[in-house]
Every structure is written in C-alpha cells, then in structure tokens.
Amino acid sequence: MLQHVPVFLQKTYDMIQNCPEFIATWSTSGETFIIKRINEFAAEILPRYFKHNNFSSFARQLNFYGFHKVKKEDILLRTRTPNAPDAALEAQGWWEFSHPLFVRDEPEKMASIRRKTYADSAHVHHNNASSSASDNKSELEELKGFVSELVDDMKGELASLKSQVSMLAHHMSSIGSLMQMIVQQHQQQSSMTMPHHLPAPMHMPTNDDYGHQPLKRRKMEHATSTSSSSPPTASPAILLPPLNSIRHHIKADEPPTQNHHLDESEATAAYLLYHARRNDPPPMQ
Numbered sequence: 001m002l003q004h005v006p007v008f009l010q011k012t013y014d015m016i017q018n019c020p021e022f023i024a025t026w027s028t029s030g031e032t033f034i035i036k037r038i039n040e041f042a043a044e045i046l047p048r049y050f051k052h053n054n055f056s057s058f059a060r061q062l063n064f065y066g067f068h069k070v071k072k073e074d075i076l077l078r079t080r081t082p083n084a085p086d087a088a089l090e091a092q093g094w095w096e097f098s099h100p101l102f103v104r105d106e107p108e109k110m111a112s113i114r115r116k117t118y119a120d121s122a123h124v125h126h127n128n129a130s131s132s133a134s135d136n137k138s139e140l141e142e143l144k145g146f147v148s149e150l151v152d153d154m155k156g157e158l159a160s161l162k163s164q165v166s167m168l169a170h171h172m173s174s175i176g177s178l179m180q181m182i183v184q185q186h187q188q189q190s191s192m193t194m195p196h197h198l199p200a201p202m203h204m205p206t207n208d209d210y211g212h213q214p215l216k217r218r219k220m221e222h223a224t225s226t227s228s229s230s231p232p233t234a235s236p237a238i239l240l241p242p243l244n245s246i247r248h249h250i251k252a253d254e255p256p257t258q259n260h261h262l263d264e265s266e267a268t269a270a271y272l273l274y275h276a277r278r279n280d281p282p283p284m285q
Contacts, residue, residue: 004111008061011049013107019045027096030104032070035095062097064115070096 016024016033023045024035035041042055050058059069072092079091101109 005107006065006110006113006115009065009102009110009113010107012062013102013110015045015049026104031100032096032098033102033104034075035097036090036093038093038095059095059097065099065113066116067097067099067102070098 016026019025019041023037023040024033026033038055042053042058046053046055046058075091075094075096099113101113103109
C-alpha cells in the first residue's frame with residue numbers, strides 16, 4: 001500500500017484495477033473510471049474491499065474526496081458511434097467518476113488528494129451556487145432515478161423471496177403429509193402381521209389317541225376284567241416250562257437270529273412252537 005495515501009482511495013484504485021471490465025473499468029483515456037453495472041458492483045465488488053454494499057455511500061465518499069460525476073450527456077456522446085449503435089443504450093445506466101489526481105497507472109498522485117471538510121464544502125458551494133444550480137438539479141434527478149431503480153429492485157427481490165418461502169412451505173407440508181402416510185402404513189402392516197394370541201403347542205399323537213394300548217396293559221386289563229366278571233371254572237392245570245428253557249430250546253433247534261431278546265409276542269410264538277415240537281396239545285388261551 002502506498003504511503004500517505006488515504007485508505008479509501010487506495011482501496012478504490014485496487015478495486016477498479018482488479019474488477020471485471022463488464023462491471024467496472026477505466027475509461028479509454030485512463031483519467032476516469034466507469035461503473036457499468038451498478039447492482040453487481042454493489043453486491044459483489046464493494047463487499048470485497050469495504051464493509052458494506054451501499055453504492056450511494058460509496059458515491060458520497062468519492063464526492064468528499066473531490067471526485068466529480070461525469071454528466072450523462074457526455075457519456076452518451078462519447079459512446080455513440082456508427083460502429084456500435086447499441087453502446088449508447090447500454091451506457092445509459094453507467095456511472096463515471098473523474099479526479100485529476102486519480103489516474104490509471106499513476107497511483108502515486110493519490111497522495112495529494114485530501115478529503116474535503118465541511119468548511120471547504122460550504123465555501124465552494126457558496127461561490128459556485130449560481131453556476132452549479134443546474135448541475136445539482138440534474139444530479140438530483142439522476143439520484144431520484146437511481147433510488148427509484150433500487151426500490152424497484154428491492155421490491156422484485158422481496159417478491160422473489162416471498163415466492164421461495166411459499167414454495168418451501170408447500171414442500172415442507174408435502175413432506176410432512178408423506179411422512180404421516182408412511183407411518184400409518186407401517187402401523188397397519190405391523191398390526192396385520194403381529195399375532196393376536198400365541199398358537200397352542202402341537203399335540204403329538206400317542207398310541208392312546210388312536211385307541212391302542214400297550215400289550216402289557218391290555219393283557220392286564222383283560223385278565224382283571226375276566227377274573228372279576230366271570231366266575232372261576234375248574235380247569236386242568238397246565239404246567240408251562242420256564243421261559244429260559246424255551247429260549248434255550250429255540251437256540252438249540254432253530255437257526256440263530258440277530259436279536260435274541262424276545263418280547264412277549266415272540267415269547268408266545270416260541271411257546272407254541274415248543275409244544276408243537278413236543279407233540280403236545282396246544283395250550284388253552
């Protein structure tokens with residue numbers, strides 16, 4: 001940063017030097033600088049160098065340092081050429097400022113620029129009151145037009161923000177309805193799949209379920225019912241050989257089997273076979 005140069009002037013010089021040409025740039029001669037797009041300049045460029053985005057405040061500071069706003073007629077006359085007929089229309093929204101010590105590629109001259117005091121402004125205004133009355137009137141009209149444009153822009157931005165807020169509220173409402181529907185569907189599916197009572201344990205059928213009883217139990221019940229229902233009758237006693245002798249006899253006379261442990265049905269068959277081989281009469285059942 002140059003020494004003895006006001007910070008505002010140094011920042012303004014750097015800002016014009018580095019600004020995109022379609023937003024703000026030096027004039028062809030380099031003795032003035034032009035701001036072509038006021039809104040973009042205020043929104044994007046000013047906040048990079050100053051703590052605000054107020055173009056009116058920036059223009060007022062330039063006025064305090066002795067800058068002059070170039071008349072609109074001079075801008076239009078300079079830009080109106082046969083080769084660029086539309087340039088004059090575009091230049092209608094331009095703002096151009098000049099100062100004899102604020103020149104491109106000569107930043108050292110800015111050290112001689114001083115900020116005007118209130119007394120200086122009053123003295124200059126008193127001496128030049130008659131000559132600058134028409135200029136002040138034209139500048140006032142331009143400022144009014146600029147303020148009107150700013151108000152219109154603010155109204156447009158406000159309407160756009162309201163539309164975006166309304167759209168966002170509609171989206172949030174739709175999302176809320178969708179979430180509520182998803183929760184209801186989940187609850188319905190859960191109630192349909194959840195069992196109302198536990199199923200009864202499966203009952204494995206046994207022999208008793210089909211009316212069958214174990215052989216020993218049937219024989220014991222048959223023997224008990226027979227002894228209790230019918231009177232005892234005299235019958236010759238039949239002496240049966242012991243089961244061990246039967247099994248021994250079977251082992252001796254018959255081919256061996258894989259399983260020699262006989263249940264009661266096999267024992268009965270072996271018993272009958274034993275008497276058959278001895279030519280004994282069949283035993284009474």
